[in-house]
Amino acid sequence: MVDAIKITNSLIEAYNGYYEDERVVQQDDGSFKVVAEFSKEDWDTWIKWKIISDTAEERLTRYLEWNGIIGFTSTIFTVATGKLS
Numbered sequence: 001m002v003d004a005i006k007i008t009n010s011l012i013e014a015y016n017g018y019y020e021d022e023r024v025v026q027q028d029d030g031s032f033k034v035v036a037e038f039s040k041e042d043w044d045t046w047i048k049w050k051i052i053s054d055t056a057e058e059r060l061t062r063y064l065e066w067n068g069i070i071g072f073t074s075t076i077f078t079v080a081t082g083k084l085s
Contacts (some may be wrong), residue, residue, distance in 0.1 A: 007051055007052075011062075011063055012051070014065075014066035015062055018062045019050070057073065064076065
């Protein structure tokens with residue numbers, strides 16, 4: 001089902017980048033430990049399901065933050081959806 005929905009590569013890239021740190025945590029000794037190991041296919045599926053389940057505003061937030069635009073999501077979303085307030 002996930003593959004039947006077209007998701008732009010740039011949005012998938014943004015989600016991959018945004019959530020990649022969620023898979024590892026830093027331990028007290030300074031090393032990193034993998035919290036959840038996913039196969040490439042499982043990770044790709046998880047990312048796509050995350051994109052699908054997020055709201056439009058959450059998707060916009062992830063995309064903008066990944067591209068270095070921070071703090072403007074609300075304004076951009078308001079303008080894009082035609083709201084005036």
